[in-house]
Amino acid sequence: MKNMKPLTGTEAASYAMKQINPDVVAAYPITPQSDIMHGFSQYVADGKVDTDLIRVESEHSAMSACVGASAAGARVMTASSSQGIALMHEIIYIASSTRLPIVMNVVNRALSGPINIHCDHSDTMAERDSGWIQMYCETAQEVYDLTILAVKLSEHKDILLPVMVCQDGFITSHGVEPVKLINEKKVKKYVANYKPKHSLLNIKKPITVGPIDFYDFYFEHKRQQVDAMQKAKSIYPKMAKEFSKVCGKNYRYIEPYKTKDADHVIITMSSTAGTTKEVIDVLRKKGKKVGLLKIRMFRPFPNKEIVKELKNKKTIAVLDRAASFGAEAPLYSEIRSSFYEEKNKPEIFSYVFGLGGREINPGMIERVYSELISGKAKKENYLGVRE
Amino acid sequence: MVNLKELAKQESKISSGHRMCPGCGAAINARMFMMGTKHPVVVANATGCIEVSTTVYPYTSWKVPWIHNAFENAAATISGVVSAYDVLKRKGKIKKEIKFIAFGGDGGTYDIGLQSLSGAAERGHNFLYVCYNNEAYMNTGMQRSSATPYGASTKTDPLGNKRQGKQEFSKDLTKIMVAHNIPYVAQTSISHYNDLIEKATKAFEIKGPKFINSLSPCTAGWGIKENDSLKVARLAVETCFWPLYEVENGKYKISYDPGDKKKPVKEFLKVQKRFSHIINDKKAIKKIQENIDKNWQDLKKLEKCDF
Numbered sequence: 001m002k003n004m005k006p007l008t009g010t011e012a013a014s015y016a017m018k019q020i021n022p023d024v025v026a027a028y029p030i031t032p033q034s035d036i037m038h039g040f041s042q043y044v045a046d047g048k049v050d051t052d053l054i055r056v057e058s059e060h061s062a063m064s065a066c067v068g069a070s071a072a073g074a075r076v077m078t079a080s081s082s083q084g085i086a087l088m089h090e091i092i093y094i095a096s097s098t099r100l101p102i103v104m105n106v107v108n109r110a111l112s113g114p115i116n117i118h119c120d121h122s123d124t125m126a127e128r129d130s131g132w133i134q135m136y137c138e139t140a141q142e143v144y145d146l147t148i149l150a151v152k153l154s155e156h157k158d159i160l161l162p163v164m165v166c167q168d169g170f171i172t173s174h175g176v177e178p179v180k181l182i183n184e185k186k187v188k189k190y191v192a193n194y195k196p197k198h199s200l201l202n203i204k205k206p207i208t209v210g211p212i213d214f215y216d217f218y219f220e221h222k223r224q225q226v227d228a229m230q231k232a233k234s235i236y237p238k239m240a241k242e243f244s245k246v247c248g249k250n251y252r253y254i255e256p257y258k259t260k261d262a263d264h265v266i267i268t269m270s271s272t273a274g275t276t277k278e279v280i281d282v283l284r285k286k287g288k289k290v291g292l293l294k295i296r297m298f299r300p301f302p303n304k305e306i307v308k309e310l311k312n313k314k315t316i317a318v319l320d321r322a323a324s325f326g327a328e329a330p331l332y333s334e335i336r337s338s339f340y341e342e343k344n345k346p347e348i349f350s351y352v353f354g355l356g357g358r359e360i361n362p363g364m365i366e367r368v369y370s371e372l373i374s375g376k377a378k379k380e381n382y383l384g385v386r387e
Numbered sequence: 388m389v390n391l392k393e394l395a396k397q398e399s400k401i402s403s404g405h406r407m408c409p410g411c412g413a414a415i416n417a418r419m420f421m422m423g424t425k426h427p428v429v430v431a432n433a434t435g436c437i438e439v440s441t442t443v444y445p446y447t448s449w450k451v452p453w454i455h456n457a458f459e460n461a462a463a464t465i466s467g468v469v470s471a472y473d474v475l476k477r478k479g480k481i482k483k484e485i486k487f488i489a490f491g492g493d494g495g496t497y498d499i500g501l502q503s504l505s506g507a508a509e510r511g512h513n514f515l516y517v518c519y520n521n522e523a524y525m526n527t528g529m530q531r532s533s534a535t536p537y538g539a540s541t542k543t544d545p546l547g548n549k550r551q552g553k554q555e556f557s558k559d560l561t562k563i564m565v566a567h568n569i570p571y572v573a574q575t576s577i578s579h580y581n582d583l584i585e586k587a588t589k590a591f592e593i594k595g596p597k598f599i600n601s602l603s604p605c606t607a608g609w610g611i612k613e614n615d616s617l618k619v620a621r622l623a624v625e626t627c628f629w630p631l632y633e634v635e636n637g638k639y640k641i642s643y644d645p646g647d648k649k650k651p652v653k654e655f656l657k658v659q660k661r662f663s664h665i666i667n668d669k670k671a672i673k674k675i676q677e678n679i680d681k682n683w684q685d686l687k688k689l690e691k692c693d694f
Binding site: 052054055068070094202 | 427429431438439442443444445447449450451452453454455456457459460463464465466467468470471472473474475477478481483485502503505506507509510
């Protein structure tokens with residue numbers, strides 16, 4: 001096929017960025033994100049984009065420059081991982097509370113300490129309450145498509161929130177997959193010109209951005225952020241449907257795989273969903289009624305849709321690639337909370353796996369299903385760790 | 388020379404009614420620097436006195452576009468704004484000539500924002516960074532910064548039985564900025580409006596990153612009377628505690644040389660409460676005077692250098 005290209009996850013992200021042609025990109029090197037910026041820097045060097053690329057001296061400055069550029073009315077993108085996200089943390093909150101539609105490709109990597117360069121979701125889970133929309137990609141194809149969709153989603157006049165498009169470090173970012181590309185003209189037509197309502201560069205209408213906001217207004221502004229997230233949740237399905245006409249696939253908040261008649265379901269995010277699908281196909285052939293629910297959008301969290309999809313199941317195992325020390329793992333906690341109001345709910349189990357890039361293989365996932373089926377699963381489990 | 392009559396006719400880009408203290412040097416700095424250009428200006432402000440006192444939501448004192456992001460990132464923020472301007476101008480979406488200015492206190496510039504400033508300067512964005520230097524963290528209640536002078540008492544260098552006031556000399560940020568090889572670096576003071584506005588005007592017209600360090604007395608932090616800010620700032624210049632100079636394309640030029648009229652530093656120190664505990668300490672005064680004399684001589688040598 002003409003429009004198919006073998007791309008890594010990072011190449012898929014930088015290719016989407018090239019087609020989007022943002023006004024400003026500010027970024028700093030970090031493994032495993034760096035390849036996104038290598039690719040994009042080449043597009044800048046070759047004159048294939050009009051972007052002003054700011055090669056900042058830290059991720060803190062990357063997000064700070066993104067905030068400045070976005071407030072000045074530019075379409076802005078960046079990318080980062082792990083410690084970079086942690087260093088940006090302060091400004092990540094400022095970006096969302098200033099309601100700036102910045103899109104950031106995140107290549108998920110474990111947070112220090114100890115230092116580690118491989119995949120887990122601790123970096124973006126630490127930002128789950130930051131007011132950013134968070135989407136988790138299973139494949140390079142999703143990275144490519146969702147990066148383009150994220151631009152429109154973040155800039156929607158009733159949303160105006162920044163978006164993180166996350167992919168698994170090394171697993172997705174450095175693995176090569178066939179990616180179906182959209183014609184560049186079609187991408188440009190879809191993202192269209194960004195016309196911000198307010199801009200620092202509108203000299204005729206001077207605005208004050210980022211004022212001090214005390215107890216008499218701060219709370220209302222936070223309430224508006226809550227509303228914006230709710231709006232993102234209600235507007236997203238329509239946008240995804242519209243985008244399906246461009247990319248050929250309807251990216252729902254969640255993606256069920258063989259759940260219809262399943263009794264036992266795994267819930268997980270990102271690349272592990274792919275491994276789980278393989279296991280399901282094998283187990284199905286043996287007559288096991290097993291399925292998967294992939295969570296694509298983690299913020300806003302699609303709680304009702306998840307419950308609707310899974311309320312008649314017998315058991316659910318939630319596979320988290322992050323731990324929450326002293327509490328339940330983040331995705332597990334959300335899922336349990338989502339089912340709280342239900343009278344007849346599935347039994348829900350937690351499996352924390354893959355921290356610091358620890359392998360997750362089909363055998364391990366098969367074991368989870370067999371524990372669900374046999375009733376031998378403990379409430380909270382650690383998959384693949386030496387106890 | 389700046390024409391005072393003409394200046395008085397200019398509409399201020401920052402309105403009265405803000406919540407800065409009476410006699411505050413920072414407010415004067417902000418107002419005077421923006422007088423340096425007839426072009427529209429866009430301002431980025433680090434967290435600090437100016438920011439908290441001029442934008443208490445839902446009010447603003449700024450008649451020009453203004454952005455505050457955080458404490459340590461005014462330079463990175465303005466580099467984003469300038470980048471947006473550059474690309475939108477290239478695309479023909481903006482036609483007007485706009486000038487960009489970042490204001491940060493010494494805490495936000497010498498200390499927590501130094502990396503951000505250094506990065507933005509090295510990248511060559513076209514903006515003017517002004518450090519309104521009141522020589523301590525005044526907004527958070529007068530703690531020492533790396534701009535606080537030797538001997539000064541602060542809330543984190545209080546007067547105790549074993550330790551009194553700051554034990555270290557301040558670092559020379561102006562020279563650190565000179566080492567960035569940017570086209571224009573200067574020191575000025577609110578006491579010399581001619582010098583300040585001339586330097587601002589010059590800086591605004593130069594392409595690339597510019598840095599001006601401007602002395603900014605803090606009445607509460609320095610322990611001076613509300614109507615003495617300009618007088619004390621003038622003494623800082625006349626004692627050469629705060630020399631006025633500029634470095635254009637690496638070439639040093641002293642803007643004000645008091646010559647034989649150079650006053651002893653005690654004249655500057657004795658009018659401020661933050662130095663009251665050392666004013667009769669001959670050893671300390673000698674140490675400060677020697678430091679000033681050496682720096683002044685060094686500066687004169689630098690001026691003579693034909694780089």
